[in-house]
Amino acid sequence: DTEVTQTPKHLVMGMTNKKSLKCEQHMGHRAMYWYKQKAKKPPELMFVYSYEKLSINESVPSRFSPECPNSSLLNLHLHALQPEDSALYLCASSQGTGNYNEQFFGPGTRLTVL
Amino acid sequence: AQSVTQLDSHVSVSEGTPVLLRCNYSSSYSPSLFWYVQHPNKGLQLLLKYTSAATLVKGINGFEAEFKKSETSFHLTKPSAHMSDAAEYFCVVSPYGQNFVFGPGTRLSVLP
Numbered sequence: 001d002t003e004v005t006q007t008p009k010h011l012v013m014g015m016t017n018k019k020s021l022k023c024e025q026h027m028g029h030r031a032m033y034w035y036k037q038k039a040k041k042p043p044e045l046m047f048v049y050s051y052e053k054l055s056i057n058e059s060v061p062s063r064f065s066p067e068c069p070n071s072s073l074l075n076l077h078l079h080a081l082q083p084e085d086s087a088l089y090l091c092a093s094s095q096g097t098g099n100y101n102e103q104f105f106g107p108g109t110r111l112t113v114l
Numbered sequence: 115a116q117s118v119t120q121l122d123s124h125v126s127v128s129e130g131t132p133v134l135l136r137c138n139y140s141s142s143y144s145p146s147l148f149w150y151v152q153h154p155n156k157g158l159q160l161l162l163k164y165t166s167a168a169t170l171v172k173g174i175n176g177f178e179a180e181f182k183k184s185e186t187s188f189h190l191t192k193p194s195a196h197m198s199d200a201a202e203y204f205c206v207v208s209p210y211g212q213n214f215v216f217g218p219g220t221r222l223s224v225l226p
Contacts, residue, residue, distance in 0.1 A: 006157075042218060099208040099209060102148060105157035
């Protein structure tokens, strides 16, 4: 299984809602990532988990809260988002965090904040 | 600081003609380099990667890229474009000890 899955595919939420994005991989990868991608732009790194521990937080606002319950799962909890947070949220995984490791990307969750 | 330049924001080719997407990078150490493709409303798919082995790298779907250290370039080529190649292409540099640095992307259009 060489796939990263993400649910839901689409999500519409109000600014007072709480929602979660889910990401799963069964490749035995020990590094997992959250990216945010705005239209016509490259992905921007948000968080990196290595061996289920948060290793990088790229100064992301606290209304985004990542969680790694086990080595196969990665969640992104959303609370009190702003309309400018509307974007495609991509999850990725890699064997490790060495620079030679390619990242495998999921299809993304298209988030709209009203 | 590491950076990636993709010299063309948009490339348009006719079906059956060659594709050239240009990428230049700056990096303090020998980096790993990747090309990813993203079709509309999809995730990113790895086309190929360079990790200090052979300088000519073959990828999926007939794509290949050549690492030229003296020119700090990693251009992506394909001999004959297909309609299904129309997508956004990202060149990525992965410096030692750091995370992915994405180029701004090149949109490839393929005309019938």
